[in-house]
Amino acid sequence: MKKVLVIHGPNMNMLGIREPGIYGEGTFPELEAYIDSTAQELGFEAEFFQSNHEGEIVDRIQEAYGNADCILINPAAYTHTSVAILDALRAVGLPVAEVHLSDIAGREEFRRFSYVSLYAGKTVTGLGWEGYRVALEYLAGIGL
């Protein structure tokens, strides 16, 4: 079975509490359960990692080298700031799909640019949880 590493960045563990008008009322464990069942449906084994620390995310991406087939990432605020996460993704060279719950293009100016989009094969924004399904369908369709 193909393995997808699912990475979430800072404050994603606060889903359900943080700005529900933007991110919805579902909790983070509920979102991970949704991703897990969707991944299984599409033939993936999913592994999950969430961190509020940039370096820990870089470490986890590096560990994926030789241990995962692809990466699904919502880097959260690091999307807009982290050259280190972009470089780590490029370093391991695995296929990447990027997801954002909200429509980052329609919010504050500082959310419009994504470093990760410079590498990700697919970026899905503004679809809420459904965006993870679209991203997993992309990864399932690239012939890993």
Ligand code: DQA
């Ligand atoms: C987010 C969008 C980011 O701009 C924000 O910092 C997040 C969540 C999203 O899923 O919509 O934490 O990645």
